[in-house]
Amino acid sequence: MAEIRGQSTFPGGSHPPENKQLSENASIQVIETPKQVAVLLSQHLGAPCVPTVAKREKVTAGQTIGTSDAFVSAPIHSPVNGTVKDITLQSHPVIGRTTAVIIDVDEEGNEPKQPVANQFTKDFDPTQYAVEDICKAVQEAGIVGMGGAGFPTRVKIEPNPAMPKEVLIINACECEPFITCDYRVMMEWTWQMMAGIRLAARAAGCNKIRIGIEDNKPEAIKLLQKCVAELGDVGDFTIVPVKTKYPQGGERQLIKAVWGKTVPTGSIPPTIGVCVLNVATCAAIAEAVVMGNPLTHRAVTVTGKAIAKPGNYYVPVGMRVEELIEHCGGMTDSAARVVLGGPMMGFAIADLSTPLTKTSGALSLLTKEDVTKAKYNKQQTPCIRCGRCLEVCPEHLNPTKIAHAVKYSKLELAQDYYMSACIECGCCSYVCPANIEVTGYIKTGKLLVARAKKKLG
Amino acid sequence: MLSKITVSPAPHISKKLSTQRVMLDVIIGLSPAMVAAIVFFRGQAALVLGVCVASCMASEWICNVIRKKPNSLFDLSAVLTGVILAMSLPPTAPWWMCIIGSAFAIIICKMLFGGLGSNVFNPAMAARVFLTASFGAFMTTWTIPATVGTVTHQEWGELRTMATISVQNTPTDETQLAAVTQATPLGWCKTVIRTQKKAAEAAQKRDDLQAKAAATENLADIASLKLKIEKQEAKVQKAKAEASEAYATLKAQVRKAFIGDVGGCLGETSALALLIGGIYLLIRRTISFHIPAAVLISAFVFAEVFYLVNPEKYSMPLLQLFGGGMLICAFFIATDPVTAPLSVKGMWIFGIGVGMLIMLIRFFGAYEEGVMFAVLIMNAFTPLIDRACKLVPAGGKPNVN
Numbered sequence: 049m050a051e052i053r054g055q056s057t058f059p060g061g062s063h064p065p066e067n068k069q070l071s072e073n074a075s076i077q078v079i080e081t082p083k084q085v086a087v088l089l090s091q092h093l094g095a096p097c098v099p100t101v102a103k104r105e106k107v108t109a110g111q112t113i114g115t116s117d118a119f120v121s122a123p124i125h126s127p128v129n130g131t132v133k134d135i136t137l138q139s140h141p142v143i144g145r146t147t148a149v150i151i152d153v154d155e156e157g158n159e160p161k162q163p164v165a166n167q168f169t170k171d172f173d174p175t176q177y178a179v180e181d182i183c184k185a186v187q188e189a190g191i192v193g194m195g196g197a198g199f200p201t202r203v204k205i206e207p208n209p210a211m212p213k214e215v216l217i218i219n220a221c222e223c224e225p226f227i228t229c230d231y232r233v234m235m236e237w238t239w240q241m242m243a244g245i246r247l248a249a250r251a252a253g254c255n256k257i258r259i260g261i262e263d264n265k266p267e268a269i270k271l272l273q274k275c276v277a278e279l280g281d282v283g284d285f286t287i288v289p290v291k292t293k294y295p296q297g298g299e300r301q302l303i304k305a306v307w308g309k310t311v312p313t314g315s316i317p318p319t320i321g322v323c324v325l326n327v328a329t330c331a332a333i334a335e336a337v338v339m340g341n342p343l344t345h346r347a348v349t350v351t352g353k354a355i356a357k358p359g360n361y362y363v364p365v366g367m368r369v370e371e372l373i374e375h376c377g378g379m380t381d382s383a384a385r386v387v388l389g390g391p392m393m394g395f396a397i398a399d400l401s402t403p404l405t406k407t408s409g410a411l412s413l414l415t416k417e418d419v420t421k422a423k424y425n426k427q428q429t430p431c432i433r434c435g436r437c438l439e440v441c442p443e444h445l446n447p448t449k450i451a452h453a454v455k456y457s458k459l460e461l462a463q464d465y466y467m468s469a470c471i472e473c474g475c476c477s478y479v480c481p482a483n484i485e486v487t488g489y490i491k492t493g494k495l496l497v498a499r500a501k502k503k504l505g
Numbered sequence: 506m507l508s509k510i511t512v513s514p515a516p517h518i519s520k521k522l523s524t525q526r527v528m529l530d531v532i533i534g535l536s537p538a539m540v541a542a543i544v545f546f547r548g549q550a551a552l553v554l555g556v557c558v559a560s561c562m563a564s565e566w567i568c569n570v571i572r573k574k575p576n577s578l579f580d581l582s583a584v585l586t587g588v589i590l591a592m593s594l595p596p597t598a599p600w601w602m603c604i605i606g607s608a609f610a611i612i613i614c615k616m617l618f619g620g621l622g623s624n625v626f627n628p629a630m631a632a633r634v635f636l637t638a639s640f641g642a643f644m645t646t647w648t649i650p651a652t653v654g655t656v657t658h659q660e661w662g663e664l665r666t667m668a669t670i671s672v673q674n675t676p677t678d679e680t681q682l683a684a685v686t687q688a689t690p691l692g693w694c695k696t697v698i699r700t701q702k703k704a705a706e707a708a709q710k711r712d713d714l715q716a717k718a719a720a721t722e723n724l725a726d727i728a729s730l731k732l733k734i735e736k737q738e739a740k741v742q743k744a745k746a747e748a749s750e751a752y753a754t755l756k757a758q759v760r761k762a763f764i765g766d767v768g769g770c771l772g773e774t775s776a777l778a779l780l781i782g783g784i785y786l787l788i789r790r791t792i793s794f795h796i797p798a799a800v801l802i803s804a805f806v807f808a809e810v811f812y813l814v815n816p817e818k819y820s821m822p823l824l825q826l827f828g829g830g831m832l833i834c835a836f837f838i839a840t841d842p843v844t845a846p847l848s849v850k851g852m853w854i855f856g857i858g859v860g861m862l863i864m865l866i867r868f869f870g871a872y873e874e875g876v877m878f879a880v881l882i883m884n885a886f887t888p889l890i891d892r893a894c895k896l897v898p899a900g901g902k903p904n905v906n
Contacts, residue, residue: 446847479519
């Protein structure tokens with residue numbers, strides 16, 4: 049068969065080593081329920097939840113344990129049957145420390161939850177569900193964008209008369225090196241994901257569906273094309289192979305590649321009539337709408353050259369990193385960095401008791417060789433203005449200028465160079481020959497600006 | 506085991522590329538030209554190169570010690586400055602001049618500005634300007650390559666008549682002739698123009714005489730005119746022969762300039778070696794094509810315009826590209842990232858500026874070599890260019906409302 053080659057892409061970007069071979073052929077395995085879970089109450093973008101359970105209270109699997117009245121938020125559910133041991137601060141991979149509900153798992157009646165993919169076929173009919181019901185189910189199930197950002201999905205797919213959505217783009221790129229969980233979801237939970245896509249398109253009122261997928265996953269492209277053909281007459285529904293390049297799976301980059309339009313700076317996709325969802329999110333939507341199951345488990349890739357048994361696992365949200373590492377045979381001696389997420393955008397954690405969240409698609413255990421010796425030893429040399437960061441920046445910014453403005457506390461200058469338009473993909477730091485943490489400085493700058501705004505207002 | 510685990514902002518992997526590697530690449534890119542220089546100028550070139558590199562490294566080390574900074578010799582930037590400075594010096598440059606130049610480049614132009622990445626001007630070019638201003642005589646003495654072999658006294662006399670630059674000492678015997686001064690390719694060009702002009706003038710005179718002969722009816726006059734015409738015809742033939750000979754020399758010299766067998770600075774001898782090095786840098790993506798392209802295209806267009814307007818006064822554009830420091834400037838000096846603009850648009854403006862300034866200085870300036878001034882002037886404009894070419898984000902300027 050002729051090789052599939054993606055045609056479209058975005059300007060800029062880089063090609064970090066993919067390293068997907070470590071786990072791409074390992075099917076998603078269900079793992080034993082841990083003895084204790086710590087469910088964080090802030091797993092999404094937006095307002096954190098307040099606990100709805102008290103200490104020593106009994107909870108059941110799927111029970112709501114945290115909610116919020118805010119529009120941009122999503123409820124949190126217990127993944128297991130057990131007793132609330134404590135409600136206390138826990139390490140959070142992104143925001144430092146936050147409140148978590150710690151649940152001691154009951155010894156009995158805690159068979160691990162199984163994936164539901166086998167209950168979906170190609171004959172699934174999305175029209176039997178009303179738009180309001182779909183949105184309500186998605187909201188109640190606490191579904192958030194599972195690709196990493198964690199934006200509440202209901203807000204995205206809800207019909208909005210002010211911004212009608214024309215096209216639903218499914219993000220199947222998985223451009224981060226090492227990660228393979230989305231690939232496995234596509235290969236194994238195909239019909240469940242298809243059902244979710246069609247439900248989301250129905251809710252959002254999109255009559256066009258595009259699946260953007262990098263051409264380094266030819267098997268998945270073929271499978272999805274076959275599936276769409278089998279569905280028969282479902283309207284404008286096509287698979288768009290795109291070039292393999294990081295960050296192809298960035299929302300704005302994917303829209304540019306698949307739909308040819310650019311989302312204006314400081315704006316969101318609905319303003320140009322686009323809605324973007326990740327494949328794992330679509331699978332979760334199908335499960336929530338059809339079975340009424342909340343989002344309590346997800347596929348997670350445990351990978352890297354410093355883990356004994358890399359693979360893809362079906363993991364309860366709230367499981368601690370150390371237990372997952374233990375389950376995968378432990379770290380090898382060469383481990384140099386534990387990253388929740390992929391190596392390009394993931395968060396390095398120091399506290400291994402940090403729990404997994406709805407947005408943790410991967411746990412990467414990197415060796416010193418992966419990190420590179422200079423970066424591991426934090427050897428930064430002066431910027432020689434080589435311009436490599438400008439060349440790779442997918443948002444066409446001047447990363448070194450912004451980073452140095454932040455370094456010398458010139459936040460206004462940094463903003464003047466459009467710091468807020470940075471998507472924090474990490475390409476600039478990746479290519480920097482001087483090993484400067486360009487992205488790190490920019491993130492710090494954004495944080496400082498947000499803090500200053502908070503103080504004023 | 507856990508003590509080995511570190512945290513830092515994302516990304517957690519990085520490309521295996523270091524400043525040291527970038528500098529090493531440029532040095533590798535310059536190595537064909539260095540080899541060519543050593544082949545053509547033998548020991549003199551090796552001495553200049555060695556002294557420049559060693560004294561640049563020593564200067565950098567001394568500055569590090571005084572400033573109590575970690576040793577920065579391993580980033581190879583001092584080595585590179587030494588190589589570029591050596592390449593822009595004539596092979597006859599005395600060793601003490603090399604040391605003064607290197608110290609000026611590193612201490613004044615680089616370390617006093619804050620070290621690597623902070624200098625405004627290209628250290629090697631600034632040092633060359635400093636040396637030209639201080640020791641003009643040494644900087645404008647060009648030697649013919651050693652490969653030309655021993656020149657006889659008579660040949661030397663001929664060479665001397667063609668040389669545009671005066672010779673300091675008249676050699677007394679053949680042994681001293683090995684390093685005789687010689688016209689650079691740009692000088693050959695002027696010879697061709699002069700002889701061609703002479704031939705044209707002679708032909709014009711003959712035509713005038715013929716016209717006069719046709720107009721007169723006096724037989725005696727016609728006879729004397731015929732004699733004159735014959736004489737003039739001989740002159741025309743001679744002038745034409747001279748012109749074609751000069752043209753042949755020029756052609757041979759252009760070919761030599763391309764391969765490298767001509768007089769000039771160390772890095773100006775071989776266009777071929779410089780091109781090979783430049784292509785290496787482009788393939789390694791150590792430099793982008795924008796600046797070299799902008800420099801060469803703008804210089805060519807500038808020279809072509811002047812050549813078309815007045816071919817007698819201005820030499821062939823291609824010769825301008827392969828002659829002098831044009832190529833080493835386009836590929837190795839103007840592309841110094843520290844002193845060049847960051848954005849693509851800025852690079853074009855910078856490169857065009859450098860190319861035009863080089864030609865302006867060559868055509869109208871007091872110095873034959875415009876590279877150093879052109880680069881320094883554009884270096885001074887770099888911050889302004891960067892500010893003027895501020896990038897617009899991919900999504901356009903954000904809507905203030």
